[in-house]
Amino acid sequence: MFVTFRILRTARALGLLWVMAMSIGNSDALGNGPHQPAIAFSQSLAVGSATLQIDFSDGPLDLPRSEIVQRIQTAAQAVATYYGRFPAPRTRILVIPVAGQHGVLQGTTWGNRSGFSAFLRLRIGQSTTREELASDWVITHELVHTALPSLPDDQHWLEEGIASYVEPIARVQAGQLSATRIWADMMQGMPNGEPEPHDRGLDVTHTWGRTYWGGAMFCLMADVEIRKQTGNRRGLQDALRAIVAAGGSIDKEWPLPHVLDIGDQATGTHVLEQMYARWSVTPVPVDLPQLWTQLGVRSTTHGVTFDASAPLAAIRDAITTHLPPKSL
Template identity: 40%
Template sequence: MIGPSAAEKPPSDAAPLERRVVRDIGYAGARISLVFSPSEFEVGEGVLVDWVLRSARAVTTYFGRFPVRDVRIKLKAVDGNDIVEGAANMDPDARIRITLGSRTNARTLQTDTTLVHELAHLAFPDHDDKHLWLHEGMATYVEWVAYAQSQEIAARRAWSEFMTEMPLGLPESEDQGLDDTPSYNRRYWGGALYFLLADIEIRRRTANRLGVQHALRAIHNAGGTLRDTWSIERTLTTADSATGTTVFQDLYKMMRGQPVSPDLATLWRRLGVQQNGGRVAFDDKAPLAAIRRGITAPPAWPLLLAEPSLVRQGRRQR
């Protein structure tokens, strides 16, 4: 059923019954059970439910379907006016916990992608801990692309986020490859950079017809969810089979054990992404502009491009 269908019922979570409610929301054939205490948040219930629905729509847009049939989303209130963190697990049932400030307003929720990030985790198999960057990088990349594809944010906002945050994922002086990295920024933004490079390269090899989105849908359609643990070899070969390339495996071999530093300034220039007075502007005459558009606004434009390598080995200088 598309759209909300809500009903309150007594919660099973340990909390004062008079404060906690469970609102069941039907969306795209799935049931989302939203658990929260309305009195703990300044925004109304409708604002919170709307945020959940917009996040669900974004992840459904990206993966082609909602990741699971049932998910329980718990909103935990803390002091503050922003979203603090999120966590997802399937053991065996899908559960997400979002910690957000009690004074978080509707404007903040309008563009926040935290829940999209956690929902994306549900649509991807678990891996050995050494590959945590793959899971977090996937969700970090997808949350912004999905929100742009579903028109919850402008494409410029997604690219602005990438330009600002992806440099944090570059290797520093003591860093090695992505496998077993202890760095938070490398796990999230170094991983996201892996997926961006994969998206660009797949689109270059397939005349901009296919991308990371097709690979991730194939993984999910093959039964890949957070409930199951896959080998990284199975994940990467499934992804590559979906696009008829070896991009995921090639990039992994390059980045798993040694530091790789993409030339981000050149990358943004070729994509036609520019900082102009503190705002992002697009150059639609740039060599990879069609690929940039294809990433955030499918369907992709049919354009095959041949460009020199965008990556080099090395570490970011402090």
């Protein structure tokens, strides 16, 4: 599963990174076989009942490896907060230093590799600063990918949409981001997910904007609709937690109707099934300005502010409120 960067960078840069990511082959990706990189350092972390094995391939890093391990642990804790547990029982993370570069450059996630439920490859620049590492979202995005069964290529947008939508919410629930920050990002980024002329639905139109932001917009609208239908007692988080609780991590390959059915049963609705039936084959535009008004999200010269009197203000607040797990 390939990563792009959020709209905090320009849409042009995002498009270029999409092309770059799609061109990266898998021949040396998994850290095994004839091109297996030399492992210079390895450490295991426990996140609840799950184990994360972090391997660093040989290469220069200006930051101590311990700080990168800590950042991975922070990201894993955010994912565990959102899902009520860390989704994959055994996860391997291969960190590949990239000489002369800054930041977390690229991440890819696979399921069921060499005895691990999930395998992540992270390319991290040698010259990455503490500030760049602290502000990174790529690691959390990739770890969210562990929380959904692998889907066919036509539904790749749902994998990326969930990861793009859940990642910042998980970080807010874990106390790592402010709610105003992520709503500002959504206001800026969601227009990239709107259907364009000749769009034929998310299962058919596999552009960067529709795959990432279109998938995230599907998740936002599903979250809002579930909360409307349940009096704000249930949301998309309940659906996604139920999928994980049923064993639906990345090492499984389940048909999408089964995945959606588990989520809908958890919320007592048919929102996911009904929305997928429409959005998958039909270009569904969203009146985003109206949605922000209903949610009480306002963009001002000083940033985003919240309107507590808006019709869906309680839903906006509930989306980013930590939901205690029923069991770990």
